[in-house]
Amino acid sequence: MMDVLLTFTGFHDPYFKGLVDQEEQPGPILSLLTTRSFDHIFLFDTPSTQQVTMDTKDAIARIHRRSQVHVLEINLGDPTNYQEIFRGLRTHLHRIIEDFPSGRLFVAVASGTPQMHACWVLLTASGEIPARILHVRPPQFATRERPLVTELDLTSPDFPAVRFQDEAISVEESQVDVDSVRVQLGIIGDHPAMQRALEMGAMLAPSQAPVLIFGETGTGKELFARYIHLLSGRPREIFVPVNCAAIPEDLAESLLFGHKKGAFTGAINDQVGKFDTADKGTLFLDELGELPVSAQAKLLRVLQDGLVEPVGQAKAHKVDVRIVAATNRDLRKLVRQGKFREDLFYRLTVGEIKLPPLRERRTDIPKLALHILDRLNGSLRRPKRLSAQTLSRLQSHNWAGNVRDLENVIERSVRLCRNDVLDADDLLITEPVSYADPLDALPDPYEGFSLEAFLGSARKQMILRALEAANGNQSQAARMLGITPQAVHKFLQQSSPGQRTSRRRGRPKN
Template sequence: MQTTVPKKQDDTIHNSNPDTLAIEIQALYEISLLIGSAVFFDKTLLEILRVLHDTLHMERATLVLLDHTGERLIIKASYGLTKEEEQRGVYGLGEGITGQVFRTCAPFVVPDIKAEPLFLNRTKARDRIITKERLSFIGVPIILAGKPVGVLTVDRLFGPEISFEEDVRFLTVVATLVAQFLNLHQAIHKKEESLLEENRSLRAELHGRYARHNIVGSSKAMHEVLLAVEKVAPTRATVLILGESGTGKELIARAIHQASPRHERPFIKVNCAALPETLLESELFGHEKGAFTGATARKKGRFELADGGTLFLDEIGELPLSLQAKLLRVLQEQQFELLGGTQTITVDIRLIAATNRDLNMAVDNGSFRADLYYRLNVIPIVIPPLRNRKEDIPLLAEHFLRESNRQNNRNVRLSKEVLDLLMSYDWPGNVRELQNLIERLVIMADENYIQPSDIPSFMLRTPGLIPNTEAVETQTNDGPRQIQQIQKTTLSLCEIERRELEEALRQNNWIQAKAARVLGLTQRQIGYKIKKHGITIPKHKA
């Protein structure tokens, strides 16, 4: 026996049992609160069905919705069904009672499911029910914008005091609330999709400016570097990063680590030029207690700390010969002993090294082992100096300007004239020099726009020019052509370096540490260059 309940009901709410009416109002109130404060879609649907069970003692309840294909009905939420039973609840658009309610947009009541051939019991949930009472089934359509989008169903243990019409009317109101909730959810979903698409578009637009791996640059040279990073990162190969001081070798090393399977393990760095030989050996390999004076406890070295991760050896060209043999053994065998110890320690590390030296020349003059060089130089990555990728200067300047403004609570901008000056400068200290300059300009700026007068004087002229003359014809304002002597410039690289170094020292009151930061050098490197070029520090500054 089956009962189809018309969509238009003659009964009014006033004909309901007062006790039942109060319970229904309480249930609708709780459902309205759930929808009004909903955060999670699926959880809210489940809570709505729980209210039906707790307040009106309806048994199994399901919300059946169209799937993404629009060709099937699936159980989106249920109360009283297991996960396996939910997964079995799949219906065609006109299949069974659920499909008929969806197709006709009309409520459907089955007074006794045992006597209804259309009742499919596809979930098999009723097979585990043992009861002598009559189990009934009610389904009402969920309609949105005049079209069916799903079906709300409940099981009911009916007695003589229960009215089908009252339940259908109440469930129809609940289905209407659910439809409005679905509408709100769809609107939010579309908005989120729109924002995600906008975000993807912005990322694509900025991809050229800010490249990948948080490295700023859109030049062809940097694009090739980043392609090499992406190719080598998933491997275990040793990488040798080559480039002048200040070009960003450590950033590239970090990018390789972050893009590798080891990204959740340590990234340990050591500057081989920053420590004397005796301390460097202990720093790299660690030491046992009592290995030397002051060794009061066992200390792990950087190789041991980097186990499972990446060890970055910067300025590898400065590594003393006595340590090069120990490094070669670790690379080949992944084993070493602590200073003053006898126990062999095995580690799993990926080594990345960097240098601004010509290691080929160092091998030729005997200051660097050939076997270590070949072991390090498995995958070489050469970072171009800033003067060879000047198209990146505006992007880098804007990036450093934004960071410095944020850190110093300023809102300083670069004038076009200043940007032109930055583009014309050769940047011997590379990206680090540009970063330091921008930070200094932001801090020292008196106005919101940095002007050419704020730029250090040594950047406004080409130092060390040797005058030479060349005759050219020019047109004067008076009309006749005249022969003028135009200065032609010739300059050696050694002279450029000496003049830049001397000018940086003078601009920083002959304080070597400050001049080194401006030029992107270490204190050890600037001391070497001062000695190399025979620059005399004034006695009162020495």
């Protein structure tokens, strides 16, 4: 795992003259590097520190040859302007996080202006960057009790909780509506791919054109359909979701378009179809690729002229329905295979939106995790916090099940964690069920990989999963794992020091 340092440069870098005898002393960045080493160092440069930055880069290259130094320019007119600093940092942070998905990020708050330091702390505390804050003291103030470099624990109750606020979506004449709908639905993310999808959804919403949403399982297609509906101006309460994959093939037409009494065996009453139920509102057709071809022809007619013809009725009637459809399948491939009508495909793709999978917008994962945690904390007696290591671990995972998978892992981990701060080892991450051989899920060794740490983490997760399956019964969990109950009890004591007898509720049973 690579260690990555992010820092501004300041006028005490790379060296400065001391107050006594004017002796040259290492500045904050070089002082930090005497105690810690990093694989990559990113120096954020401003117009007023260009020479300082180049001198610092040269000094690091001479003294710490194993570190790769990168210079990133930020065009700051005023180094005390918070908005300018935030904008400048964000132009680079997305790329850094995506280039080092498994890296450990560190931020030094010693060089630069106090406003720069504050921006670093806010970006880290909000989860926008999953980094650890390093504070560098002046050497003359360093003692054994107060070392030269210390790591700030932002999960401590002494620090207030800070949450990220998404950037506004720029759509003419509906700015307030868009932002309020995002907040209402809990849509989180400022990754460019997500921003493009949100902007397109907001632009298409007021029109009558059908919308087709492409996205993997768990990316939030129904949530996005509701986002479009709430911005459409149609009655908010008329949103009718239909899962096409759950409809029996022989009942698809009846359920969607309705039927008349006696239309077929078992049709003992008239039935109103989903299109009539959604009249004046929005019909959301999820898993559209599973819709039978026979129903696709009638769907095309509704799209073309708004006419619905119930099964067993010769006369069609008009409905006013906005159609939003979604699929995780390749409809173009289904068209080539003759399983999906080509004319229907082109009719639906007037408004085509692709939702990015979570692994393609990793910079949003810490913000999503904190949002999920906030929601869960509302049902917990003791609110939990996530450490920087936990956010980094969540961000590096591939999340085959996307946001739904992330929600599941955080909820299970939080409810089973006995401590107030959820650490990386407390995460109950299960690999995709598609793995036929569990050995396929093992990580690839790399330089710096610790087998002992990996095995220790695996042992901890297996014991926690066994306790979950055994409803907290230590003896049963021990039998499932083939170990002694004493080993499980010892693990619980070690994982929650000082809390062995303090819990009266939710305590595992012997």
